Amino acid sequence: AQTVTQSQPEMSVQEAETVTLSCTYDTSESDYYLFWYKQPPSRQMILVIRQEAYKQQNATENRFSVNFQKAAKSFSLKISDSQLGDAAMYFCAYRGNRDDKIIFGKGTRLHILP
Amino acid sequence: DGGITQSPKYLFRKEGQNVTLSCEQNLNHDAMYWYRQDPGQGLRLIYYSQIVNDFQKGDIAEGYSVSREKKESFPLTVTSAQKNPTAFYLCASSIGAVNTEAFFGQGTRLTVV
Numbered sequence: 440a441q442t443v444t445q446s447q448p449e450m451s452v453q454e455a456e457t458v459t460l461s462c463t464y465d466t467s468e469s470d471y472y473l474f475w476y477k478q479p480p481s482r483q484m485i486l487v488i489r490q491e492a493y494k495q496q497n498a499t500e501n502r503f504s505v506n507f508q509k510a511a512k513s514f515s516l517k518i519s520d521s522q523l524g525d526a527a528m529y530f531c532a533y534r535g536n537r538d539d540k541i542i543f544g545k546g547t548r549l550h551i552l553p
Numbered sequence: 554d555g556g557i558t559q560s561p562k563y564l565f566r567k568e569g570q571n572v573t574l575s576c577e578q579n580l581n582h583d584a585m586y587w588y589r590q591d592p593g594q595g596l597r598l599i600y601y602s603q604i605v606n607d608f609q610k611g612d613i614a615e616g617y618s619v620s621r622e623k624k625e626s627f628p629l630t631v632t633s634a635q636k637n638p639t640a641f642y643l644c645a646s647s648i649g650a651v652n653t654e655a656f657f658g659q660g661t662r663l664t665v666v
Contacts, residue, residue, distance in 0.1 A: 448593070474654055484643065484657035530595060532655075539584040539603045539647060540611070541655050545595035 441466045443533050445544035452521045453552050459506075460516045460547045462531030470536040473507070473514045478528040478546070487529070490514065518549075526551045555580045559644050559658035566638075566665050574629045574661050576644035582656070583649030585627035589613060590641040590660075599642075602627055603649060631663065638665045 442465045452458035464473070475487040490498045490507050497505050502519045518525055531544040557578045566572045578585065584603050588596040598611030602621040616635025621627055631638045641662050645655040
């Protein structure tokens with residue numbers, strides 16, 4: 440069975456600095472999709488970024504980028520120029536190629552220090 | 554506006570009673586999901602459905618039941634067999650193509666007293 444592990448329950452970063460959130464996963468599939476979601480205090484889940492496993496190029500969305508290492512089964516999220524509005528829970532998620540099941544990690548709570 | 558609607562936002566029930574959480578989507582998505590969120594546990598998959606009249610158990614299905622009689626609706630029943638039902642429940646939907654993300658409702662906070 441696939442698993443997603445986020446080893447950092449909480450992190451803090453100074454406003455305007457860069458922070459990296461870690462995610463590792465385990466799967467026997469060769470094709471799959473990875474996601475990072477943000478959950479602010481409102482608890483509404485928001486998609487931050489998506490990566491297809493068959494693409495070697497790392498996905499980027501404005502200040503958000505990923506470091507996807509397929510062989511290491513690692514999928515970290517880098518947030519550049521951190522802003523107060525980035526404070527939230529961040530979840531890493533995996534979706535395989537065989538069915539619609541989507542599994543999540545336990546999350547990392549990110550604090551932004553002014 | 555297209556989206557996913559969960560109702561109610563807060564729900565209180567007495568121990569031993571079954572309770573049904575509503576989830577409706579007008580996005581024409583094939584796949585729908587129910588997750589449970591507890592502090593420090595992340596999102597754990599309860600059930601998911603890829604098509605009408607079909608659904609699969611997730612990682613923590615015991616004490617829960619679902620139905621998928623219509624494409625747009627995927628209600629979750631928390632039965633009295635669920636030992637610790639107090640939690641935040643999130644419903645989601647997806648187009649169904651494997652490279653697409655899930656879209657979430659705003660959640661229902663269930664408190665059993």
